[in-house]
Amino acid sequence: QKEVEQNSGPLSVPEGAIASLNCTYSDRGSQSFFWYRQYSGKSPELIMFIYSNGDKEDGRFTAQLNKASQYVSLLIRDSQPSDSATYLCAVMRDNAGKSTFGDGTTLTVKP
């Protein structure tokens, strides 16, 4: 079992819909959780991070964390074609900053 699991996709949603991206992790000691977006051939860019149970909203993006279920998700509202990318979930266990990444979910938003 991988430490961080994501559905590889591809996930396809129509423009304007809500895209839901999921991530599970195996280490209960994990403390913080990051979502990165990666366009093809480009480096990852941070979308948002969360470390408390519950929801965290930033514009069209909402991260949801449930530590009891070891589950973190990213919701993208009003999806746009420009949101089409691979979304990487990263988990950080301690203050060292070493992050463990999932393999990513590819999202396609169709006009």
Next chain:
Amino acid sequence: GAGVSQSPSNKVTEKGKDVELRCDPISGHTALYWYRQSLGQGLEFLIYFQGNSAPDKSGLPSDRFSAERTGGSVSTLTIQRTQQEDSAVYLCASSLRQGINQPQHFGDGTRLSIL
């Protein structure tokens, strides 16, 4: 510079040669991280630095890999006697400091191809 800078952006070399990859972090960032990304895969942690010190080298795949950081700034990742399985994109990231609430900012990576 404004962001993390990596060089070269692309490197093609023959099996058995040594390569050096360079990372220049965001000014003032004390923590620096190296990752490797193979095609279609997530990021694999290699090593991180806090200042010039590397407390965790557990991710380095073999003793052919080494890294150093000088002056709390530029870092170099060296791969000796390259093998074809070393082909990947090598990404460097930096953060202001270590910590669970410190996001990492990535450079554009070095795409390494071993012939």
